[in-house]
Amino acid sequence: MRAQFTMQKSTAQMIIAVCLICQSWAMADKSKDKATQPLNINSVQKHNIKLLSEQLNRGWRAFCDAPVDEGVMSLFQGISPSDARLHVMTITNQSVELPIKSISEIKDFDINPERKTLIYVNAFHTADSYFSVQEHLNLLQNSRRDLNVIVVDFAQDVAQLYYAVRHHLSVNGYFVYKLVRALKDAGIAVQDITLAGHSVGANIAALGAQLFAKENKQLVGQLLAIDPATMCRTTDILVKQSVASRVVVLHGEGDVFGVRVPLGHIDIYPNGIGYFPRRKLQPGCESKICSHMYPFILFMEALIEGVMIPATKCESWAKFRHGDCNFQNTLNIGLIYPATAKGLYFCMTQPNPPFTYMEHGLRYKARRPEKPSERNHIKY
Template sequence: MQKSTVGFIVVTVCLICPSWAAASGEDKSPKSLSIDGVQKQNLKLLTEQLNRGWRAFCDAPVDEGVMSLFQGINPSDARLHVMTITNQSVELPIKSISQIKDFDISPERKTLVYVNAFHTADSYFSVQEHLTLLQNSRRDLNVIVVDFAKDVAQLYYAVRHHLSVDGYFVYKLVRALLDAGISAQDITLAGHSVGANIAALGAKLFVKETKQLVGQLIAIDPATMCRTTDILVKQGVAARVVTIHGEGDVFGVRVPLGHIDIYPNGIGYFPRRKLQPGCESKVCSHMYPFVLFMEALIEGVMIPATKCDSWAKFRQGDCNYQNTINIGLVYPATAKGLYFCLTQPNPPFTYMEHGLRYKTRRPEKSSKSS
């Protein structure tokens, strides 16, 4: 894969809407547009604002009355993706949560519930395609994908109005897994961006209603959201909370939130710090930790990080190199605090153990020039 791989993520995110181009002389006043025309204007506006960050996206002056007429706005239109015993991924409506026990869900395996609320177009890189590959490749796990992402309008409603409903669906899914014989401590909830906050809310509701904790929450660059009260990733919602930071300015939360906070390349640790390797935009940096997480889970690649008091200490080599972890699903019970590592622009993204020590410039791998 060439060096533009991660940057290509930005292109896919920017293509999340259908074509809305109008003739140059068209009258775009509200009275002259059809409902479809108004919706096209909505989608164009949301896409433009999304590239500026969540606050701009949340404050976009869209016509919500028209948006609500289109399929995909209601949280009940979300989908579950589960596996059959014949290794087939099946899509179910979110209302079919109670049927989860009828699919290939085994109490003998650990369970990963991935909450997706970030839509990308079908292309070489696609969030949805990565999640399908995850389900098909990790048959040693019960992998269930909860997909709230249909388009940019759905995303807008999730961050503005539907967060509580989406979180309730995740809670109901966890309860259904318990009914299927899955232990709460064997469940990991994970999500990227808005999905991280939805997963955290589901875990929080589970604690409130059952007085139990799910085993783990993995929050991948959790979104800053429209309101600070909607940043729900925090210690206490799960037995272990792991946060993998990526951008830390207009999309992702910068401050430590979990028992473990991982800052690949130090990006997000300081405000307005440079972009992730291979990225040319903040959207790309926001997506970067998702790519790392998928590489670790799907390819089994080790991406180690070492505990350090700060990014400055990491740069100086003043870290506890006996206390290292690998990005993924399994973390030592004693791991706690801030962790840093270096990664590269192209897959495999890991530098292995060489990523544990700071260097101002990394040599290019020979495979990238071949």
């Protein structure tokens, strides 16, 4: 009897010991799970941003298909198209920021029907102070007082650009259409309006021009698309000749981020980058996203500094390299293009500002390898 009792006691002690071990393991697993789980929506969003940043260098499709928590993203500023801003100038040369819903108030600012009008659609952001998109656009507004310059900024919070690209392209394009309509009602001649944008902004600008043409049976004067983005779906590439009286495409990368094929009445390929699907970078660049940004910098140099960046018409990059071009048919990167200009244009540019070679950029010359000390390190 005592032996039986002793055996039962030892069995019970063993069971208790096993239970204690299991409980210890369970607590450890629970602690481990708790350590690996996000504690709040801020940490989930931080993970979202990290994931998007990692995917961005792989291109738009990887960026758009990144498995982020969209529910959490919707809680942060910048997710709604109504978070976009308009930047306009007062008669005292002050830049004013308006909510996108204030389009009807545009006539109350320094909008002069005697001037040409540039609407720049921004959907790209970089924190780099020297090559900052926002800094350049601010300089553009303040330096070109001979133009009506209006900036439509959909990149207030670049972290939310993913959601805007995938879900709000049509709404953003509609806002641009409403802006063009408001300017027309304020007395601005539609043929004097240039819509411009880089990357995603180029497609949004093109959609705005397309909607305006459909509703008003009238084309805006010009669309200037700076390395339009390939986007999440090929159907989202909206830059085409039919959306404006003149469509100019300034190419930059053409492999991962930008569109390689000619889309406009005029297609300009600085340094031939993007014309062939070769993995080359623009001068001074160390990444594809930098090459994607490079034509924006050329455009800003032309508009802000008044620098001449000429390009010549040529049937192909191969013929440009051999000097077999029509050097009588040239143009300058900027807002004004010859009425007869049409087709492919090429030029050479530099890795450092000023980026232009002036008239020497009309002739091909092999780029010598840069020494580390000579690099401009244009990084994005």
